[in-house]
Amino acid sequence: MAGSIVTLKGIDKTFYRGKEPIHVLEKLDLDVPEGSFEALMGPSGSGKSTLLNIIAGLDRPSSGTVTVGGADLTKMSDNQLAKWRSQTIGFVFQSFNLIPVLTAAQNVELPLLLTSLNGAERKKRVATALRVVGLEDRMDHYPRQLSGGQEQRVAIARAIVNDPKIIVADEPTGDLDRKSADDVLTLMEKLNKELGKTIFMVTHDPAASGRAKVQRMLDKGALQ
């Protein structure tokens, strides 16, 4: 059994609506082994996205410790977290979130602009990432010239171009038709199996969940 790449201990997350506290996560513990492909399911408002955001270093818990890839996220400043995210995490969003004024290749290149790689090296990496997702022939297309499935594959190329250890995906098939969703899930399986990426996916879709190695259920802020 591989060691844990994500370890959450005693996580509480409380939001406030006015003065009224809303406990989204309560005393939550989680271990995600390196190289796993996990799906997190649960009803709306159960705290799935909050948990994903905490793992990805986008949000901080109210209490508890978060260790991802050996780093204690609760001790990092915002800028340290930003740098850590750029090196460790790849993001895949439900609505793709590509920048419409940039081509597919430029969208994929965006995270690399924060590195010290030169233009030629960045170009090589972009080409590799787009080849992995099967879109090397769409490099110069703008998002509006791509189908939904293709857009999500470009987003996945953007997520892996920095060679992160973990990919977090929030409803990656939520905006796709069945066929495109299957293609995206097959691609994620490939990233997990062939490139050894740890994938943590939030989904409502049982078909998507079924493609993961581990299924977890979150309800009322606690893992079932």
Added chain:
Amino acid sequence: MNLATYARRNMFRRRGRTIWTMIAIALTVLIFCLIRTVLVSWEGSAEDAAQDRLASRHKVSFTMNLPLKYITDVRAVDGVVGATYANWFGAKDPLKRVPFMAGLAVDKDSFFEVSKEFSVDPAQLADWKATKNGVILGDILAEKLETGVGKTLKIESDIYPGDWEFKVAGIYTPNRKTADRMTMVMHWDMLNDDPRNAWGKDRLGWMLVNIKDSTRSAEVSKAIDRKFDEMDDQTLTMSERQFALGFVGALAAVLDALGYVSVGILLIMVLILANTVAMSVRERTNEYGVLRAIGFTPRHVATFILGESILVALAGGLLGVLLTFLLINNLAGPALVKQGGFFTFFHTPGWLMGLALLIALIVGVFAGLFPALRASRLRVTDALRRVD
């Protein structure tokens, strides 16, 4: 690609909106420059008035005359190196080729000695002095009246009835850009000896006084006025600048108001750009969330927004300065000066265009600062949730 590519592409993301904003900024810069040019041109001519020259008129009103002998007394005042006198002739062109011209009846021996801003060919000046009905015209006035040296000129007057016939003896050119080029200078003697001026015989309109030391102008002014304190006709002596400003007392208030309007124009510029930037930022909040998620820092986001705001402002500012250069300095300005009248020069100086650009830059910073700070302070998760 680099970060500037992203910033540049964003600038023209809503092409129409950005272009209209730039045009709006360009027009406000043009209007700002136009207003300031009016002020600069007017104040410039007043400021450019000779520092070492005083003007002395009747204490009650400019329209009242003074005894001719006053000029002798003024010339004797300590600190005065030269003095001349003139009367307002109220000249007008019977053929209406010019809407307005200044007609001065002057002392032929001293006027051009004191009024150094007019340059006259010595031979023409000598001829004029020897010709009682001779006139010397400003170069633009001569052109407008389609006349030249040696020709006869018929002029009417608002004050003295009937036709007045003159011989054009010379043309003067300006020695400084603010000197009026629409003036007709005739002999004081001709007016004084004419029966139509019987009521104003041996009386002068005002005196222009050259002083030795411009720092003593207040002192010399007082000395002149003191000389006539006990007389029936008392004088009011002031700097030539004040004298010039006195002609346009009401207009000075309008010019002041224009100054305030030009500041208001700048506020409009800020509002236009701030609105555009705020709309863009709102539309892209989710996108900024994505950038933050993949590792961009709040400073990156603020720089993108601020940079875009400054670029739009500067592009609009540059366009405005270009319009100013073309429309004011190359089209309207020369036309206004050529037309004669109020403006002896009308030209937006380089420093004013530079100032307009600097203001555009500051406007860009102001308009972008608040949205940039707000967007950079947004929590990533809140930004990602935002879909406008």
